[in-house]
Amino acid sequence: MGTKIIPYNNGEILEWRWWSDNKLISFQLFASCFLIDGLLVDANAPGSELDLRKWVKNIGGKNHINSCFLTHFHEDHAGGAPILKEDFDIPIYATPLTIPHLKNGYKYRFYRKIYWGRSGQKPVDVEPVKGPIITKSGKYSFELFPMPGHSPDLTALIDKKNQIAFVGDAIMYKYGYTFGGSSPDLYEDISQIYKSQKSLYKITEGMDNLQIFVAHVGMINRNFVAEKMKEIEDLHAKAHKIQKELIDSGYKNQNKIVKKIVKRIWRKGELFQFKILSMGEISRANLVATLLKWSLDT
Ligand SMILES: [Zn+2]
Structure with a gap:
């Protein structure tokens, strides 16, 4: 301590x-x-x-x-x-x-x-x-x-x-x-x-x-x-922009889309140590998911 x-x-x-x-x-x-x-x-x-x-x-x-x-x-x-x-x-x-x-x-x-x-x-x-x-x-x-x-x-x-x-x-x-x-x-x-x-x-x-x-x-x-x-504004815009590109190129599965966005925004990708230790309570994917839930026009 x-x-x-x-x-x-x-x-x-x-x-x-x-x-x-x-x-x-x-x-x-x-x-x-x-x-x-x-x-x-x-x-x-x-x-x-x-x-x-x-x-x-x-x-x-x-x-x-x-x-x-x-x-x-x-x-x-x-x-x-x-x-x-x-x-x-x-x-x-x-x-x-x-x-x-x-x-x-x-x-x-x-x-x-x-x-x-x-x-x-x-x-x-x-x-x-x-x-x-x-x-x-x-x-x-x-x-x-x-x-x-x-x-x-x-x-x-x-x-x-x-x-x-x-x-x-x-x-x-x-x-x-x-x-x-x-x-x-x-x-x-x-x-x-x-x-x-x-x-x-x-x-x-x-x-x-x-x-x-x-x-x-x-x-x-x-x-x-x-x-x-x-x-936060930058992350919000980025997540939506990448999502649009992925959908336009044929991606449909939302989990896959979130994973791809994580890799595109953060060079090292997901924080595995954190994600596994917390059993998914803390992750970059959670952040991307909540950014995507927030529509671009509000
Ligand atoms: Zn707290």
């Missing part, structure tokens, strides 16, 4: 990163949660429990956590919530869309256990929140901003006055694969992801100092969001 604390704005915001050191991991990925004025945004993964407990116990003073908001139900965001509630009596908040997923907890597949811990997502009582979240000292007021796509319940927090946003997994470092396929609980809709990013970009227009905090990435600015939108 590894942990790292990254301070922003002279320590006003802290990012707490945690990662698993399982030997089966060939591609390292960390999970993060963020602390601002007593408000913890997300709660990291189930495997982080012991480390999270230590950290929460040790932070006092102005950083003492008095509430936690979950951006969405995924285990690498909600996994630490049960101990925050049980051991520290910290109330856990989320929108009504997230709550049913966490009521009874859930199990997940082997590869997610390697990354996020064996225990699965334990049940946790979450209180619904609809209005703005005001932090301990009253300095920050975050409005809830729905950003579905990565998951249907994903909700970002935005403080327009202070130009700070926490967006969970609404933005990824790079778009080369998505969740989907055989996955019962994880499905990413790329057109929704794109539309959510576009609305974030729009409502933050003119905020030149906007700091956007993203799980698995860190801090980004609005230009990064614009870059990601462009990246």
Whole structure:
């Protein structure tokens, strides 16, 4: 296991990163949660429990956590919530869309256990929140901003006055694969992801100092969001263009078409290690399938 604390704005915001050191991991990925004025945004993964407990116990003073908001139900965001509630009596908040997923907890597949811990997502009582979240000292007021796509319940927090946003997994470092396929609980809709990013970009227009905090990435600015939108637009256009060429040259089988598109867009083709380990939950083919589902004129 590894942990790292990254301070922003002279320590006003802290990012707490945690990662698993399982030997089966060939591609390292960390999970993060963020602390601002007593408000913890997300709660990291189930495997982080012991480390999270230590950290929460040790932070006092102005950083003492008095509430936690979950951006969405995924285990690498909600996994630490049960101990925050049980051991520290910290109330856990989320929108009504997230709550049913966490009521009874859930199990997940082997590869997610390697990354996020064996225990699965334990049940946790979450209180619904609809209005703005005001932090301990009253300095920050975050409005809830729905950003579905990565998951249907994903909700970002935005403080327009202070130009700070926490967006969970609404933005990824790079778009080369998505969740989907055989996955019962994880499905990413790329057109929704794109539309959510576009609305974030729009409502933050003119905020030149906007700091956007993203799980698995860190801090980004609005230009990064614009870059990601462009990246998705290009992939969208490419996938449809290649599909048309293949259909025109006689291809009929949709699975074959998707496979061909994967090979044409990415030189190395499918991420086999990932695809096999995740039993198809994560793949480039999933991304192509969701790009093709999204028609060119919307
Ligand atoms: Zn997620």
